[in-house]
Amino acid sequence: MSDKKMDDFSRILERLEKRLLKAGKENSIKMTRDLITVQNRLYMQLESLSWLQRRLSIKGQLPGLRGWAASPDVLLHLHTHIMTSRPSVVVEFGSGASTLVIADALRQNGMGKLISIEHSNHYGVQTLATLEAEYLQTWVDLRIGDLESWEDEHMSPKNAEKPARWYPKSLLNGVESVDLLWVDGPPGVTCLYSRYPALPAMSDRLSTKAEVWMDDTIRQEEKDICERWGQDHGFQLEYYPLEKGLGRLTRAV
Template sequence: MENIESQFQILTEQLESVRKEIMSKSIKDLIIVQNRIYSQVEALTWLSQALMLFGSLPPLRGWAASPDVLLRLHEHIRFQKPKVVVECGSGSSTLVIADALRQNGQGVLISLEHSDKFGAQTRSLLDREELTPWVDLRIADLELWAGPHMNSGKDEVLRWYSASSLVGIKDVDLLFVDGPPGKTCKYARYPALPAIADRLAPNAQIWMDDTVRQEETDIAKDWAENYGCSLEFFSLEKGLGVLTSALPNGELAVDELSKTPAFNVGLDDAIASAFEAHIKSRSLGVTLQFGISSVTLHLAEALKSENAGKLCCVAEPSELLDELQLEIQKRGLESVVSLISAPLEAWNYLYPDSTDLALKRWFDAETLEQLPPLDWVVVDGPDWQAKPYTRYPALPSVLDKLAQNAEVWMLGSESQQVRSVVNAWCSDYSLTCDSSSSRIFKLKV
C-alpha cells in the first residue's frame, strides 16, 4: 500500500510539473500573440492618421500587406521623396504609395498587375480617392520569363509580368515587390530585380515583402550577392527585406542624417553660415524647429559650441525621428536638443481662404501650449501635402510664445510653396521679410 501511495505521489508531482510547464509556455505564447496584435493595431492607428483618404483601405489581412509594412512604406516615401516608384502587385499598397506621393506633391507610381479582377478593384479605389493622376496602373497577363531565375524551370513554367508593362520605366527610386503570387512558380518574385536592375536610379531601394517565408528570404539574399546590394531584414509581421543598390562608384549607399537632404531642406554652406552668424550675434534662450532635416544636427552642434541655449524640435512620429534621436545621443547632444513627437490634427484657427479644408492640419495644440518662450523659430516641416499653405500655421500657432525681437526663419526660399506662405504671413501679420540670405526667408516679429 505504501508503495502505491509513493508512486501516486511521484505521478502527482510529475503531472504538476508538466502542468506548470504547459502554463508557462501558454503564457509566453499568449504574450507573443498579444504583442503582435498590439503592433499591428498601433501601426494601423498611425497609418490611419497619416493617410488623407476619403474612404477606408481594403482589408489588411490574408494576402494584403500588413499595417506595419504599409506605415513604413508611407513614411519612407513622405520623407525620402522618390520620384519614380514601381510596385509588383496592386492593392492596398497602391493607395498608400499614391497617397504619400500626393502629399509630397511629386512623383509617380507604376503599378504592375496581372489580374483583371484585382486591377479593376484597384482602379476603382484610385478613382474614388482621386489618386488616379499619381498612378500608372498597368494590367497585363503574366508571360513566359527567360531571364535569370533561381528556379531552373525544369519542373514548372516560369512566368512574370509582361515585357510590355515595363516600357518607358527608368530612374526607379523605389521598387516594392509583393507579387506575383507564390503559386505562379517557385521563387515567383525573383525576376523583379533582373527585370528592373538596369532601370534603377543610383541609391535606389528594393523592398521585398513577406520575408518570413523562406523563398522571399532566399531571393533577397541572392539579389544582394549577385547585384551588389546591401541587405537588411526587419522583423515585421510578415517580414521585410530592404536592399540598397550600389552607387555608380561601387560604394554602397549609406543614409547618414548629417549628409543627406532626405528629410526636407538639405544643409549647404549658405544655410550653415547663416545659422552660425545668427547664433553668434544673438543671445538665444530657446530655438524651435518645426520638422527635422539634415539641418537639425548642424544647428544643435552650433548652439552647443556657442553655449547658445536649447533646441526644441517638433515633428511627426516616424522612423527618421527615432534615427535622429539615436544620432543625437551618439554625438552627445542630449543636453542641447529636445525632440518632441507630435501628430498632426485638425487646425482651423486661420488659413488663407483658398486652402482645402482637408489640409488644415497642424501639430497638436497641447504640445505647442507646453513650449517655453521662443527666441528663434526655424520652419522646415511638416512635409508639404500637395497644397501651398501646409506650413502656414507655423507662425500663428506659436505667436503668443515669441519673445521680444524673436525671428522666424522659413527654409527653402527657392520653393513656390514657401514663398506663398511667407507672402501670406507678411500680409496677415504686417511683417517685414529679409530675403537676402540664400534659401532662407527671415521674418522679424
C-alpha cells in the same frame, strides 16, 4: 494485493501526478507566453494602423489589411519613406492597399508617379476603383497582364513542379529611372521563388539612388531571393522585424 504492491502502486501514482502537474505548469507558462506574444503583435499592428491613418489624406477606409494584404506596419514604413525621400518614380509588383498608400504619399509630396504592375484583372479593377474613389488615379499608371513563362535566369530549378512565370515584360515599356521598387507579387504559389525576376528585369531601369523593398521576408524563399539580389546586383541588405518581415536593399556606398 499485497502491501508491497500497494506501496509500489502508490509511488507510481505519486510520480505520475508530479509529472502531470509539472507538464501542466509548463504548458500553462508556454500558453501564457504565446498569448503575450500575440497580444504584443496585435498591439503593434493597431498602433501602426493608427499612425498610418493619421498620415493618410484619404477620406474613405483602407482595404482589409489581413491575410495576403500588406500589414499596417510595413505600409506605415512605406508611406513615411516616400514622403521623406520624395521619389520621382515608384514601381510596385502586386497592387492593393500599397497602391493606395503609395499614391497618397506621392500626392501629399505633390510629385512623383507610381507604376503598378498587377497580374489579376479582378484585383486590378478593385484597386482602380479604390484609387478613383479617392481621386488618386492620376498618380498611378496601373498595368495589368496575365503571368507568362519566364525564360531568363531564375532561382527555381529546371525540374520544378511549376515552371517559372512572371509578369509580361511588355508591361515595363517606358519604365526608367526608378527610385523605389516595391515587391509584393506575384503570389508565392505561382512557382518557386516567384518574385525573383523583379530585380533582374528592373536592374537597368533603376536610378543611382534606387532602393528595393521586398515584403514577406519571414518566408525563407523571400530571404533567399533578397540575399541573391544583394550578391548579384551590389546591394546592401537589411531586414526589418515587422509582422511579415521586410527586406530593404540599398546601393552599397
